[in-house]
Amino acid sequence: MTATAATRRIDLAVGSAEISLNEFAVQTGLQVLFPTELTAGVKTNAVRGYYSVREALDRLLSDTGLEANYNEQTGIIEIKQAKAPAETVVRLPPYTVEGDGTSWRYAKMGNIELLSSCMDDVTNRVMVQLFRLQEALGQILPPDLLFQSSAPVVYVLHSDRDKAAVPQSLIDRLKQREQQPGSEPVLTWNIGIMRSYGFWDMDGRGIYFILNEGGFMVGRLSIRGDYLRELLVRRSPELPAWFFEGVMELYPTVTLDPYGSQNFAMEIKNRHKMPGGVARLAPFVWISNEQTHAVRRGHKPDFIPLAELLGGPPPAPGSLQVRQWRAQAALFVRWALDDVKGGREGLWQLARLADRKQPTEADFVGCFGMNYAEAEKELHQYLGKAIRREFDLKPSHFSEMPAYAVRMATESDVAVVKGDLDRLKIDYVRRFAPRLVDRYVEQALVTLRRGLDLGDSSPRLAGLMGLCECDVGDDLGARRWLEQAVAGGDTRPRVYYELARIRFQEQLAAAPAAGLSEAQIAELMKLLETARRHAPPLVVAYHLMADLLAAGTPSAGQLARLNEGLAAFPRNRDLIRSVVKVYRKQGMGAEADAVLAHALEIVLDPGDRARLLELERQPQ
Secondary structure, three states, rough: OOOOOOOEEEEEOOOEEHHHHHHHHHOOOEEEEEEEHHOOOOOOOOEEEEOHHHHHHHHHHHHOEEEEEOOOOEEEEEEEOOOOOOOOEEEOOOOOOOOOOOOOOEEEEEEEOEEEOHHHHHHHHHHHHHHHHHEEEEEEHHHHOOOOOOEEEEEEEOOOOOOOOOOOOHHHHHHHOOOOOOOOOOOEEEEEEEEEEEEEEEEEEHHHHEEEEHHHHHOOOOOOHHHHHHHHOOOOOOOOOOHHHHHHHHHHHHEOOOOOOOOOOOOOOOHHHHOOOOEEOOOOOOOHHHHHHHHHHHOOOOOHHHHHHHHHOOOOOOOOOOOHHHHHHHHHHHHHHHOOOHHHHHHHHHHHHOOOOOOOHHHHHHHHHOOHHHHHHHHHHHHHHHOOOEEEEOOOOOOOOOOOOOOOOOOOHHHHHHHHHHHHHHHHHHHHHHHHHHHHHHHHHHHHHHHHHHHOOOOOHHHHHHHHHHHHOOOHHHHHHHHHHHHHHOOOOHHHHHHHHHHHHHHHOOOOOOOOOOOHHHHHHHHHHHOOOOOOOHHHHHHHHHHHHOOOOOOOHHHHHHHHHHHOOOOHHHHHHHHHHHHOOOOOOOOOHHHHHHHHOOOOOOHHHHHHHHHHHOOO
C-alpha cells in the first residue's frame, strides 16, 4: 500500500474537538465553522505529518461521529454530525493472551528484534529479508534521513496456521449500538483481523504480520508505502516538503528486492554468495497515465521553476498546481537517483541542508555542480527518458549478513517483545474501536506482568510497564515503574520525559503559588538531559525544558539545550515561541530576535510565518 501524498504539515494532538478544530483553522489558514454544542465531549484524533486538507480532516474526525464538508473554492470547512454508514469496516489487531499454546522463536540482529511462531527456516528467511530490505531502501534513502530510535524495532510474526484472531465476545461488544427494543439493526459490520500493520510511539515502533509459510519460501517481504511515510514524517529535523513529496510520489514505481534478482532460488546455500538488497525503479509516471502518454507523443509540459519547487511552500491544497508540483518533485528525485553524476549524494546533501537553512542556488550548485537553469534543461530532457526506462540501484558491494541466532523464546522474551507490541496496539484501538480499549489495555498489562511474575527486573520491562500506564492515563501507577527504569539506565527517551513530566506536575500541584525551586528545576532538567542523549529527540521534552527554564534562572549550558531543540525542530512554531519567551524573560532580547530571524528564514508555511511575525511584533 502506498501512502497518500500531501501538501501541508499538520501537527495536532489528541484532544477536545473544539480546541483541535480551532487549531486546525490556525494551521491551515482556513475557516472552520461548527456549533459548539456539536463538539461537546468529543475527542479528535492526533494528526501529525504532511496531508491534504481532506486527508487531514478525515484522520482528525475518524470515529468521532463528526464529518467535514470542505469547499475548496471558498476555503470554508463546515463540521456536522456524520450520517450512520450502511457498513462499518473494522480491521482489528489480534487479541491473544499468553498461555495460548503458541510456540515462539526469538532472534535479534542489530536494532531488529523478532518474535516468530513460524518454523526456523521461515524465521531465518524473514531475518535475512528484513536486513536486505534495509540495504535496498538505503539506495534511495540513507539512514540519517529516516526515523531513528535507540529502542529496538520489534516484529511479531504469526504463522497463518495459528489461531490469531479476535474473540467473538469482543466483536459482539464492538457491535453494540443503542437502539429501540425490537428495532432492526441499521448497520452492517465487516470485522476482520489485520494481517500486517505498523504501530508507533514517540520513540519506537512495532510491526505485526501474519505469514503464509509455504508461499513465503518462494516469496519476498516488502516495505509498505504507509510505513515508509511514517519513517520520513517522524524524522527529526523535518524533511523539506519537496523531498518528502518527491519520494512518496515516486515510491509506487519502486520495488525493493531483498535478493537482487528476480530469479533467485533457495538452492543457493552459501549465504556469502547470496545477492543483496536492490532498489528497482519502473518507468516514471508523469501526473497520470494520460499525461504520460502525451509526453510519449511529444508533448513538452511546462515546469515549475526549480527555485520555486525547492525554495517555496507547496501549492495550496486543492489548487490545480498541486499534482504537477508533486510529479515534478518526484521527477527531480528520480533524476538525481538515476541520471546526474553524483546525484544521490547531492540529493541527500540538499535535503540535509534544509535541517539548518533554506538552501540557495549556490547550495544547489555545490550539491550538483550546475545551476538551476542548467538543471531545468536536464530535467526536461530526462522526462522523456524516465517514462520509458527502468533501472536498478545497488551498492558497490553487498553487506555481509550480521551474526544472529534463532532460538526458542523464553517467557521473558515473549513478555517484553509481545508486551511492547500489545502496548502499541492501544492507540490504534482507541482511534478505530474505542469500545474495546479496556480489553486491549488488559491484554498488554497481562503480557507485561507475566514477565514480572517470572522475575524479570530489567529496566526495559519496567520502562514498558511505566509507558503502558502513561498510555492509559495512570500517572500514579506509572511513576514507580519509570523510576525503576531510570535507575536501571533504560535507553528510551520517552521514559525520562514522562517521569520528568509527572514530577513537574506533582511539584506544581504541591505549591502552585511558589512555583519550583532551582533545585527542583535542576533535578527535572537532569532527567531531560538524559532523554536528549538517546534517539529520537522528543519535541515534548524540549517544550518541558522551556517551561522549566522560564520558571528559573537558566545557565548558559541550559539555554544551549534549548538551541539544540531548535536545531532538531527548526520549524516547530510552538517551540520557537517558547524559546523566544525564555530569552525575553531573561532580558536577552538580541538572542530572542536572532531565534525569530532564523525561524523566519526557514519557515515556509504561511500560517506559521504569520504567527511568528505576530510574536516578532510583540513588545519585549
